[in-house]
Amino acid sequence: MLALTIHEVLRLLLRSGAGVQIIRASDESLPLFLGNGLLIQWLLCTSLCLIQIAIGWSAQWAFPEHDIFALVALMALTYLAFPAVSTRVFLLQRSNRMGLFSLISSACIIVENVTIAVALYFDAHMMAVVIAKWCFALLWLACFSFVPCLSHKLSYHKDTFRLLLKSSSQLAISEILRSLRINMDTFIAARLLTPELFGIYSFAKSAGIGLAMSISQAYTSALYPFICRRALQNNSDHNSQKLIFITTFAVSSIFMIQALAVPVYVPILFSSQWQSSFDTTSLLCLVAVSSVWVDTYTTVLRSEAQYKRDCHFCVFALVVSLLSVAIVMPSSPVQLAVTLLGGSIVWLLFPLADITSRYLQPDPA
Template sequence: MPLIVRLERLLPEGLRPVLHGLLAYGLAEAGTRVLRVFTIIVIARQIAPAQIGIAALALALFEFVRVLANSGIGQRIIAATDAELASICNAAHRLFYLWCGGVALVQLACAAIMWRVFGQAEIAAMLAMLTGVYALMPAGLVQVFLLMRSGRLATTARIAATQTTADHFLCLALALVWPSAWALVLPKLLTAPVWLVLVRRAQCWSPIVGVAAAPLHEFTRLSAGVLVTEFTNVARQQLDKIIVGAMLGTEALGFYFFAFNAGLGITSSFVSALSIVLFPYLCAARSALDRMRRLKHSIMLGLGLFTPVVIAQVLLADIYVPILFGEQWADIAPLVAILCLAAIPAITASVSTAWLRATGGADRDAMISIVVCIAALGALALGCTIGLHGAAWAYVLALWAVQLPITAFVLFRGLGLSAINNQTPKGVVI
């Protein structure tokens, strides 16, 4: 903690809540990951591999569909001015119900396909059951984004950690008394009420009578960009496993999956939180000049905080991998180190995403995400023709060659370098 206090003193006062938010998400993530490891150990001993496979497929499909719920409606609440906040919230409340209903229908369609086309009745039943999550979400989504708008990121991190912890404990309990795929899937629905109660207790809000809802066009541009970005990011994070498994086999996929989670997976969860906490910080800027100043601080914080961690992971992989995960994984340490290098472009991408969304450039962020996804997965597929290490190097080099320069260019433009010869800083146009 003394180190954190010293770091906090070096930061501009306005940036300190961002550090607090990152620490809150980081500590929550660290705690839930420890519990997750323990849960995996128990599940591996209690549940048959075939049942785990059924649950994994059901949950993967659920996660693919659930990304559609990240529609960008909530980001419009964060970006709203004080004058328009009430009308934006009233409109968002209605849109959340309509949108989540649509997502539930998409998931039911996936369930029907799994049942009728692939004959997977159990997976279909799981997907149908999990649509109950979308019935509960809309009642708490406005509250969540109001919490983020007011900078109460420690509260949102605590709520997320509480839900995840409850999920793991329920998995443990159900695995002991009902060792089946349902023990892994059912907690996703059972913990949804926990999340809803916590967010409604943390932030009081109800539709404001007499205030007209904002028109739909207030949401469309930001929502479309956010949705495309979130979907392509999930595709990149999931399809790489499918490509490796299809081209190199299940054993190679196991090594890749472990290396990814033991290295890049640890860092990426924290880096992704960077975009979450920076977006409200950038939206709170009072002028174009203030926003550029906040962007500069955001870049310094992101690179200064995470780059040393990534470098340490790369250099120390040969030491910490066998100590933490056992000697049987020592030969995978070089693969862990290679994949850790992908975290550097991810840092600039997180800051770039927050900046573009805060300045009305969510559509451009979506295009960047699509280009990066195609480049990374294409390079991975080519690298698989060489072998597992070749695949990892190809994946990382594609991110350094595509994601890093594009997002760095966005950030440089945001800092006003294109107007460096002018006497007064201009408003940034991305």
């Protein structure tokens, strides 16, 4: 769990590359954005690979009881498979062909999970995770290589590169803060809880918020190109805002239902030894309710190119979460989950205040 969390924290930075700009770019600027964007993606993925290897090597001082260097370093090498098809993925999202994107993504996830099961059957132990990540990356590369797209090649144009690099840097800061906000509880639990309690908390997070975050990320991934497409067609109106609100409410309702259903589905899917995780799992599902609302808010900010505002919110949410944990100093999985839930409610104050201030502003007309 610790090695996977380190990988997930950095993996989310893949969203900070040129994709956001390529998806929302005008047709005239698209060719330049593609060539320079491809260059940025190679620089980003290579950097992430080296950074993750360095973090894996230094983790032996932060977590001396966990030997995770090999796991972290081998998973880091998967980043080198993504840049080759990154712009094809962005163009697919730009054209709003989310059906094909979802099909390929689902197939890769299914193969990853099946690979873990097969590898464990053949006694691969913890290396099963690494093997699965590599299967995911290679299948992703193979599938998107056959997706037709606008012809382009690696290029460098000074002004365009600087523009993309500036926005990518701002997004990288936002993504690392967002990623830390999502995964910091695992690092905190690894330090504050005993190994047994850390295992219970890790299970609760996987059984509860793991599914919730997958749904939330799928929703926001589809939402961003939808908003950008409407904006390019000058079709960004009140109906779009209403549709976004209704859809977000529906997605968050799934997590509330999941929180209530935890005592039902966990005993069916898992052995009785995990019953002590029921309360923690339910509470983490409620944390996901706040997460989907704030992630929708930041997605809208990005569609409006308000990258600094996005970064400000990410700082606010992370500081709130860290302060709440520092004040409470939880000593059990349930206490940690309650603390995170309280912090997640406070997150909502930022978008609420921002949206309220917009409506209170006088109409320029």
